[in-house]
Amino acid sequence: MNIQVNIVLGSDVPIYRQIVEQVKHAVATGALSEGDTLPSIRALANRLVVNHNTVAKAYNLLVQDGIARSEKGRGLFITAPRNLYSQEELRRRFDEAADRFVGDVLMLGFKKSEIVAAIQSRLAEVTILKD
Amino acid sequence: MNIQVNIVLGSDVPIYRQIVEQVKHAVATGALSEGDTLPSIRALANRLVVNHNTVAKAYNLLVQDGIARSEKGRGLFITAPRNLYSQEELRRRFDEAADRFVGDVLMLGFKKSEIVAAIQSRLAEVTILKD
Amino acid sequence: MNIQVNIVLGSDVPIYRQIVEQVKHAVATGALSEGDTLPSIRALANRLVVNHNTVAKAYNLLVQDGIARSEKGRGLFITAPRNLYSQEELRRRFDEAADRFVGDVLMLGFKKSEIVAAIQSRLAEVTILKD
Amino acid sequence: MNIQVNIVLGSDVPIYRQIVEQVKHAVATGALSEGDTLPSIRALANRLVVNHNTVAKAYNLLVQDGIARSEKGRGLFITAPRNLYSQEELRRRFDEAADRFVGDVLMLGFKKSEIVAAIQSRLAEVTILKD
């Protein structure tokens, strides 16, 4: 299975993080699974028209996070999932994300049910998470 | 009604954004409402032990978002809500926030029901939004 | 296309607003268009002999008004125009500006035809507005 | 003839300037003419719910500008019109106001004809200016 990475330049999310997140997302949805290969650094950098250091940084993070492993001269391969952070760290990140989301959305005037529905519909696409 | 702002120094969330979020939250929960005054820039800066420019920046953002109005020499006051942004812009900001949240939370391993519940519990405190 | 920003020090118009107005004017006349880059914060600050925070403040306002977008580590870029504000907000801002202008000009003794002509001649340079 | 002064607290125009402008405007439209009397400082301050120093400052400016004269113990009286500024100063103020107005309105998306019409309709109310 291959992966289609797209980036948004004007976002406040750094490019390298967008790449990381999309690979993670692909793994989460099953679009990528163990043993699948990622595009080469230069190929992806070329296609996204970004500096190849940026792609390299993203790939390094994927390796550090245990999501991919690099094999010299062959490329990067998706690894089997494993736990990355401590429970505390997970909870801290989760709460921070939730706080930020609610804070961002608070003054936009949407109904609570719309807000919840928007999250639910996005989560519906995800296969890696339990209900 | 008054507001009690607290910040965490050394967080990866900028100080000025912590202030903004807390004021927004206070407005959203009804703890602050139209006509209420915010602590003076220098008084709050003093109490939080941050530079007054940092507080000023936070307050500026509140003014730009139509949440507060500033009166030179008098202070900052919470304003009545008004339709500042267009429908498209509201939707754009909403989608951006939702996408970001789901992306941030994806790999943390929480159950979908937990994620939704976390949002719902935060929204439960909010009084300015319809169900 | 590039932009040539000039400021008048010691004016009663704040430096950051002079910068904002000139960029807006350049966009309005078509001298700057989507995708064009603004001078880097520090480069412009250097050339204008002002503090880089002052330029940063000006650029921030441009971003908040949807005129430019910032990309960390890359620079600031002119964005495509979009409907940022609601109709009510546009009208409110328009009326405020018009009231202010007429109030400012009232006691200066110019003829009505001169006042209208001055506005028309300035608008003649603008390419982004319909007649 | 009496004058009805109203102020807007949340405006970026200082209160004392609002008072000055409204008196000027009243003179300009003929609502006030030579010999008419202004409300006492304390009476006006009371009615507007502002500090009496603010009203005093406004009245001082009116006297300095030659629009009113104070008679001890009797009050302030409107004087005959006379020129206040040099030609250069008048032109400078005029251009600054016009530049600011056009700058403020540029990105709001109104048609040029609407902009001109808005100014013309506001000027139509003014009686002090020649066509």
Add this chain to the structure above:
DNA sequence: GTGGTCTAGACCACG
């Protein structure tokens, strides 16, 4: 190199 955040401290205008 780029932009983003923050501090320390100054001066001004307004009430």
Add this chain to the structure above:
DNA sequence: GTGGTCTAGACCACT
């Protein structure tokens, strides 16, 4: 007292 503007200079994250 209040908020607004600006400087000088620091450190950080991103490309």
